[in-house]
Amino acid sequence: MDRILNLRKYHRPVLLREVLEVLDLSPHLIVVDATFGFGGHAFEIARKVDPGVLIGFEKDPDTYRIVSESLPPITNVRLLNMGYERMDEGLLKVGIFNVDRVLFDLGISSFSLEGSGRGFSFRRDEILDLRFNPNEGIPAYEFLNRASEREIAEILRKYGEERKSNLIARAIVENRPIKTTGDLARIVDKFYSPKLRNKAKARVWQALRIHVNDELNNLKRGLALALKYLKLGGILAVVTFHSLEDRAVKSLKFFPFLKPITKKPILPNEDEVSKNPRSRSAKLRAYMKVEEVDALRLINDSRFADPFPKARVPRRRIKHRRR
Numbered sequence: 001m002d003r004i005l006n007l008r009k010y011h012r013p014v015l016l017r018e019v020l021e022v023l024d025l026s027p028h029l030i031v032v033d034a035t036f037g038f039g040g041h042a043f044e045i046a047r048k049v050d051p052g053v054l055i056g057f058e059k060d061p062d063t064y065r066i067v068s069e070s071l072p073p074i075t076n077v078r079l080l081n082m083g084y085e086r087m088d089e090g091l092l093k094v095g096i097f098n099v100d101r102v103l104f105d106l107g108i109s110s111f112s113l114e115g116s117g118r119g120f121s122f123r124r125d126e127i128l129d130l131r132f133n134p135n136e137g138i139p140a141y142e143f144l145n146r147a148s149e150r151e152i153a154e155i156l157r158k159y160g161e162e163r164k165s166n167l168i169a170r171a172i173v174e175n176r177p178i179k180t181t182g183d184l185a186r187i188v189d190k191f192y193s194p195k196l197r198n199k200a201k202a203r204v205w206q207a208l209r210i211h212v213n214d215e216l217n218n219l220k221r222g223l224a225l226a227l228k229y230l231k232l233g234g235i236l237a238v239v240t241f242h243s244l245e246d247r248a249v250k251s252l253k254f255f256p257f258l259k260p261i262t263k264k265p266i267l268p269n270e271d272e273v274s275k276n277p278r279s280r281s282a283k284l285r286a287y288m289k290v291e292e293v294d295a296l297r298l299i300n301d302s303r304f305a306d307p308f309p310k311a312r313v314p315r316r317r318i319k320h321r322r323r
């Protein structure tokens with residue numbers, strides 16, 4: 001127990017009470033925590049569903065190692081070092097094909113920001129990597145050194161909603177090679193007054209992180225797989241931390257196989273925000289699965305979990321065509 005509580009020093013769970021409430025947990029349930037992190041939600045869930053099981057997905061190998069070393073020898077937690085976009089493979093590995101609850105907590109952990117050394121925080125001078133799993137894909141600095149000015153501008157605009165994306169992209173190309181957070185921070189700072197710099201860097205970092213981790217495609221795939229494996233009457237809960245993620249999750253309410261449980265997103269209260277300022281942008285939405293779902297069709301449905309306003313799902317509910 002002490003070892004598990006000790007993990008809180010790496011990350012403090014956000015909206016914990018509210019997540020446990022919407023998940024409506026009871027013994028014997030099978031739950032997936034798609035973003036296990038340091039188990040801030042997962043260990044509480046596992047305790048409530050015991051003798052049920054919690055299956056955790058965690059993409060970051062360092063986080064996985066730290067948590068694995070803290071797991072008690074007898075536990076109802078099965079932890080996989082795997083992205084939730086591979087949920088089908090993970091569930092096959094543990095031999096489970098139907099689950100009662102799925103949780104996604106999409107932020108980054110305090111450990112990623114402060115202890116991973118991969119440049120997630122623009123406040124620390126580190127290599128600008130930004131990958132959750134450094135064995136997959138290419139680091140952010142390599143993307144910035146290889147991509148065309150147009151490609152960089154497009155990523156900053158699309159994933160960071162950055163108004164000065166063209167100017168920043170040009171300055172990046174003119175100042176290559178980029179290697180560290182400091183290299184990029186100095187470029188972004190040039191375009192903003194000191195008061196606006198941190199918000200601008202937050203947008204640029206968000207954009208690059210989404211790009212190098214292919215976060216929006218992975219989220220779409222992860223959500224579709226979660227919906228496939230959820231039992232009828234099962235609950236999906238998602239905590240988001242920025243508008244693109246939130247819009248993707250909000251768009252689920254237009255699909256008739258889901259019934260929204262949260263009419264409006266649940267936000268952290270003042271007390272939580274004052275104790276944990278990182279929780280301030282969190283939004284929790286939850287849905288109940290009420291009809292069977294064809295995951296393959298969903299993944300290929302451009303309206304599913306789409307965060308971009310132009311292609312947004314129309315206001316009326318989408319008819320679910322059966323084959």
Ligand SMILES: C[S@@+](CC[C@H](N)C(=O)[O-])C[C@H]1O[C@@H](n2cnc3c(N)ncnc32)[C@H](O)[C@@H]1O
Pocket residue numbers: 011012013014034035036037038039040041042057058059060063082083084085105106107108109112132218
């Ligand atoms: C906000 S943290 C989760 C914190 C956790 N709920 C807790 O309270 O300890 C998000 C976690 O998701 C992990 N992650 C990011 N992308 C992932 C993916 N595609 N699949 C699985 N885990 C992912 C990150 O490494 C990070 O540990």
